[in-house]
Amino acid sequence: MNSKFHIAKRKYVYDIFASIFRTIFLIFFALAVLSPEGEEFTIEISITEFYLLIAAFVVAFVAQLIIYWLILRKHVFYDQEKSFVVEKGLFLKRKANIPYKNIHTISLKRRFFDLILGLSIIEIDTGTTASFKSEGRLVLDKDYAIVLKNYFETKKVDDSKVLPSPKDFVVGTSIKSDQNHLRWYQLLALAVMKQPFLQAMLIMVILILAAGSFVIQISEDASLDQNLIHLVYLCLSGIVVSTMTTMLYHLFKYFKYRYQIDQENVTYSYGLFKKVELKTPIRRINAVHLNQPLLFRIFGYYQLNLSVLGVGELSDGEQFKVESKAILPIAKLHQVKEVLEQIGFMTNAFDQEVAPNQFKHLNFVIFPMFFCIVLNFLPYFIFTIENFDFTIIIIIQVFVVLLVLIGSILSLKQHKIAFSSHEILFQRGSFTLMQTIIKKQRIQIISYKQGPILLIENIGNIAISYKDILGLIVMKSFNNDSFNIIKQSFLD
Template identity: 20%
Template sequence: MSEQQRYKLHWITAIIEMLKTMKEAILPLVVLVFANGWKGGGTGPWYFEYLSFIIFGVLIISLFVSGIIKWKRFEYWFEDDELRIESGLFVKKKRYIPFDRIQSLDYTEGIFHRPFGLVKVKVETAGGSSMKKAEGELTAITKVAAERIKIELAEAKKRKKEKPVVEGEETLLADDSWEVPVEETVSLRKIFSMSTKDLLILATTSGGIGVILSGVAIFMSQFADLIPFEWMYEEISAFIKFGVLIVAIAVFLGLFGVWILSVGMTFLSHYNFTVSLDKEDIIITRGLLEKKRVTVPLKRIQSVVLIENPFRKVFGYASVKIHSAGGGVGESSRINLFPLVKRSEVETYLSEIFPELYLEEPSKKPTSKGRPYYYRIDFLWMLPVIGALIYFFFPYGLFSLTIIPVIVAYGIWQHRSAAYEIVDHQLIMRFRAFSLQTAYTMKKRIQSMEMKQSYFHRRKGVATILVNVKSGMGSYQATVQHMDVEDAEMILDWYEKGKRPDPFSFDEDEVEKGLR
């Protein structure tokens, strides 16, 4: 066999790899320079005065050399319907990825890619081995080279389809692989996009402020020795003396600044968020500085989940997530299909992508028999806590009694939110933790189903149903708690009838007919 042409990555790969390693080790590097620096007394050699900075410089040079080695020693090529990757200097790594196992190609254009017209390509397979790392990654290649991979993949599909089937020969393929015939590329059909107003509402209600504040707290805990807390305490104490109004204005301005930062982060990451559709895949693009393109094969989607956050519901908004099977990248398991969408328009958008789904709200609700179980356990374990607060902090501890109606009200809220329904070969389950979730799942996508019933459940005739569907390398669980046991058994019976029969089992009635 003639040697196949091998391809290299772009030289910017060396810089990107260096920065990636620096990002992962930024905390030790900062501690090295600012926290553990050598302080000479002026009597030793001059380099003792700057030893930490010299070590920092040596590390930067080492990282840059390492990036150059990774770039120079990385090659990829196409052979025997496989994408083959070879890398490493002292330890050579070879990875062969069959085209018939490739689930999707995801593209990212970062700030170092866009000036040179480059993209980063992540190769996802149907059975990726890691939740955080792609099966294959090409750090920086031209768009022409990225298109070449798509062409090789399409030609491999065509060859696979045209390959004659030998009688008695069995081929092991991924689930539903190569079901759709390869045709000419069709133009993408735009389904959904987010406006600037949607981005602002998303940023305000997404919890980004909490992420920023927690990041500040982590930074302060790591560099507590360098922060002059005593000076800060004295300055804050003096500032408080200016009056409540001035302090309130300062706090408001601080929170407003954090909110602006959160809006900016959300705007950059979700800018021009667009969902498009072709014959086989959902294409999601987003980002301003770093433009990302994620491809989600329709045949790999296991469940569609509508999430209604109480705060967003006030403005008439909701979000939709989808769970995809397989893949090596964590983002591919639980994907934001619509991060923020008008609740009244959800069915319209989803029906364009999933015309086979029944998208009405479930109509069957748990009866009043199961209502006490929604708050009974929380009520029981809180009683000792309330008793201790009353005993040690009397009379102020009596205020802890207000927890009881809150627990009961929360349980009743969960009970009223729960619902379920079976429509042909589809199961709809609605449940609530804090946000209301409605899961739409086809029977053939359900991995397992379980009915749980405690002693107290059996006395009242109620049970809990748990449904598991594939999500990345893990699973997503939908549940309706404390429903009537007759309804739970009906759902189990519906699922059991859809299972493939055991080839080693037999039907006693059929056996009797045969004997007659």
């Protein structure tokens, strides 16, 4: 029988705090229940009742501490021939048996308090799409976590490796290279060049100007001309504060962002208060996403994201996973090409491509414009407000309609599918150019979808489902001949 090892005892500090907070919550809950309804917050209890109450809370606190301690002691891991076993639970016992060969992604994470307590969380994922949750999650000493990670990597190929004990181990190393990393100014640039930031700023300015002009005019003592400058100041200060906050967030979150690619694995790490390190085998990469938001395009930058099961999913059931999927959050084209070559993508040229050719203007430009114009100007026909200056609102609406028009035209121009012998490239997007390259053998289902309008037009949308959680790409307005070309290329 192999030795069973316990997770780090220091995790108990978290449990103590959890017990304290839960007990305080219980106190407030009990007081809220005991307090007479609709009167002031005064409760009259006798001294005996008071001591009984205190005793109850102390018992609750101690009971929690005991239960947490027992749970901690029951959380063990050990090696069982060709599998890694994690046992946990006091009342609901669980035993996860993870074959070493099936380990897909190993990630190391450190939250803010983990940094203080010298802890690391190691997560082991087998890449199943059936569950968002990592199959194994252990809170360990920060040095031992690295040792365990190295053990998983070598155990896959070397059965003779012995699981090191958390009490007696030789400290390993993580990413060694300092060559591939992002500098602080790149992180700051990344923060303000991302499309969601630009969109948020645009929406904020529109809301301030539209709502501000409305509020000013309905208050009787103010005029729009006198107060317009205040709205502009408000917009500017909003932009400055948001920019600073976003920059700081990116600086802390992606602090020391670095990656390393060897023959078999891709490793990247980042974080100041919460350190994250992810390692995944290259052969597990199902697709890559090459994105260029508007400002990236202007300055010639790219973002390269990996699609690997178990990395950066929405949620793991217990907490939100917000890991970056970007191996290159911001990079020039030559760096992107270099990395793509290292991970075995775009090795062959995309020699064939198809694009929408029937009713393309109608579906990409005229329909979106029609809905946009109707939504923007319909309120004028429904509501009438007298003595109201609509100048700012109309300017904003014209600006929005123009943006939609430019976006629609860009979307039409950029929408295409290209393929090589091993990969298919899906290019789409309007202001943000998105290219997804999927290896043909990772595509699971290809569908041709037609709604009532598309049936009349005798064209359809192509939906591609690939190996990833929510891995679905929809390409719009392709005729049957184009679909058959893609289908044939995919099925060959």
